[in-house]
Amino acid sequence: MTNLAFTDDEVVAAASFREKGWPTPVALADNGNPTRDEAQAAVRRGARSLLARGLLAMTDGRAELSAEVTVPLERMSDLRHVVVYPARSSDPAHALYPLLYVHPAVDGEMVVELDSGDGIRGVATMVTDAVADQLITTARSVFRREQSGDRPVLHLVRIHPDGAELSVVSPGEIVISTIEADGSSTPSAVTPFFDTAIIRALLAPLGLEQEEQPA
Numbered sequence: 001m002t003n004l005a006f007t008d009d010e011v012v013a014a015a016s017f018r019e020k021g022w023p024t025p026v027a028l029a030d031n032g033n034p035t036r037d038e039a040q041a042a043v044r045r046g047a048r049s050l051l052a053r054g055l056l057a058m059t060d061g062r063a064e065l066s067a068e069v070t071v072p073l074e075r076m077s078d079l080r081h082v083v084v085y086p087a088r089s090s091d092p093a094h095a096l097y098p099l100l101y102v103h104p105a106v107d108g109e110m111v112v113e114l115d116s117g118d119g120i121r122g123v124a125t126m127v128t129d130a131v132a133d134q135l136i137t138t139a140r141s142v143f144r145r146e147q148s149g150d151r152p153v154l155h156l157v158r159i160h161p162d163g164a165e166l167s168v169v170s171p172g173e174i175v176i177s178t179i180e181a182d183g184s185s186t187p188s189a190v191t192p193f194f195d196t197a198i199i200r201a202l203l204a205p206l207g208l209e210q211e212e213q214p215a
Helices: 008-016 036-052 067-076 128-143 196-203
Strands: 002-007 056-059 062-065 081-088 099-106 109-115 120-127 152-160 163-169 173-179 185-192
Touching: 002 008, 002 067, 008 036, 008 120, 036 056, 062 067, 067 099, 067 109, 067 120, 081 128, 099 128, 109 128, 120 128, 128 152
Parallel strands: none
Antiparallel strands: 002 120, 056 062, 081 099, 081 152, 099 109, 109 120, 152 163, 163 173, 173 185
């Protein structure tokens, strides 16, 4: 498993040095709507940090990210991915932290990005079983948050070229729905929960395994 951690400043800097930017939403932890000067200052701070860590090099005055950074970012640019986030049952549209982004498998490994909401992003290359274990750990942590009778839930949103599906995981069940063009969702299946095998089984239907290419 490969692990990297980035500050928000480093994420902003890396995004500015890539034509495709950073594949997932980017916001400065202290200011979600920075001015131009604040954004440029963040890029400078992030660039210095990446240079010091050996993750960025200057070649003929041009900034070049190391392969250690560009390879997972390129894989994260695939449209097919799953967004995992906790929410309250009373306000399911409001995503809470942590946010997980799970990206397609290559040679049995997926790229997982963790946004903890504290200004640090983690990017890890993990085998499929380790991803499933991470989702189980996240779900159990979310279910322990129940306050004032408000039932916690974990959302898994599968995004792909043809649309999106939503799996809502609660302590008692998983409800799988199709997300319509207008943003509404239509339940298509209800599965009893809690069994770790179910989360593992969800990873395959979620379309994360890359299709084998013909020889």
